Amino acid sequence: MKPFAIGVTKLLRDSSEPLHFELEGRIKDAFVSFSKVPEGEPVTITGVVEPVHQGLLVTATIKTTWQGSCVRCLEQAEGPIEVDVVELFEEEGQGEEDTYHLSGDILDLSELVKDFVVLELPVVPLCSKSCKGLCVNCGQNLNEEACSCSKDEIDPRWGKLSSL
Ligand SMILES: [Zn+2]
Ligand SMILES: [Zn+2]
Structure with missing residues (x-):
C-alpha cells in the first residue's frame, strides 16, 4: 500500500x-x-x-x-x-x-x-x-539532416549578433 x-x-x-x-x-x-x-x-x-x-x-x-x-x-x-x-x-x-x-x-x-x-x-x-533543434525557416529537424535554407537565410534577429 x-x-x-x-x-x-x-x-x-x-x-x-x-x-x-x-x-x-x-x-x-x-x-x-x-x-x-x-x-x-x-x-x-x-x-x-x-x-x-x-x-x-x-x-x-x-x-x-x-x-x-x-x-x-x-x-x-x-x-x-x-x-x-x-x-x-x-x-x-x-x-x-x-x-x-x-x-x-x-x-x-x-x-x-x-x-x-x-x-x-x-x-x-x-x-x-x-x-541542434529545428530549422526556424523550414522546420527540418537538424539532428537528422541539414536543410538547404540554413546557411543562406539567417533569421534577421540573429543577423545582428552574427555580425558582431
Ligand atoms: Zn532535441
Ligand atoms: Zn531549413
Missing part, C-alpha cells in the same frame, strides 16, 4: 543501531511544464535512518528516470534523476509545520521522495546537450 513507509518502532525504542533501507515504489503526479516521471516508472530510495534527539534523520539517495519533450527539437527526451537527501523527520506535534513528520511509529518517505524528484525534473529538457 505504502511502498515508501518504514516501521520504526524498534528504532524509536532502542536507538543504538541505525536502520538501513532500500525501497522501490511509484509516484503520481510528479511533473513540471515540460518533463515528468511517468506513472509506473520505478523510483528507488536507498539510505539510512538514525535517531537524533528531535526525531529521525534520513540520509538517502533517490533514483528514477524523467521523460519529456526536448525544447529544441520537440522529440522525446529522457534522462536519469539521482538526488541525495538529508532530512529530519520530527515526532508528531514537534517542530515547524513545514518540516516532515513521523506518523506514530511509521516513517513515510513518499512525500519526501516526490518533493525531491519534482525539484530535479528538468525545466528545459533536452534530448541531448548538443541537440
Whole structure:
C-alpha cells in the first residue's frame, strides 16, 4: 500500500543501531511544464535512518528516470534523476509545520521522495546537450539532416549578433 513507509518502532525504542533501507515504489503526479516521471516508472530510495534527539534523520539517495519533450527539437527526451537527501523527520506535534513528520511509529518517505524528484525534473529538457533543434525557416529537424535554407537565410534577429 505504502511502498515508501518504514516501521520504526524498534528504532524509536532502542536507538543504538541505525536502520538501513532500500525501497522501490511509484509516484503520481510528479511533473513540471515540460518533463515528468511517468506513472509506473520505478523510483528507488536507498539510505539510512538514525535517531537524533528531535526525531529521525534520513540520509538517502533517490533514483528514477524523467521523460519529456526536448525544447529544441520537440522529440522525446529522457534522462536519469539521482538526488541525495538529508532530512529530519520530527515526532508528531514537534517542530515547524513545514518540516516532515513521523506518523506514530511509521516513517513515510513518499512525500519526501516526490518533493525531491519534482525539484530535479528538468525545466528545459533536452534530448541531448548538443541537440541542434529545428530549422526556424523550414522546420527540418537538424539532428537528422541539414536543410538547404540554413546557411543562406539567417533569421534577421540573429543577423545582428552574427555580425558582431
Ligand atoms: Zn532535441
Ligand atoms: Zn531549413
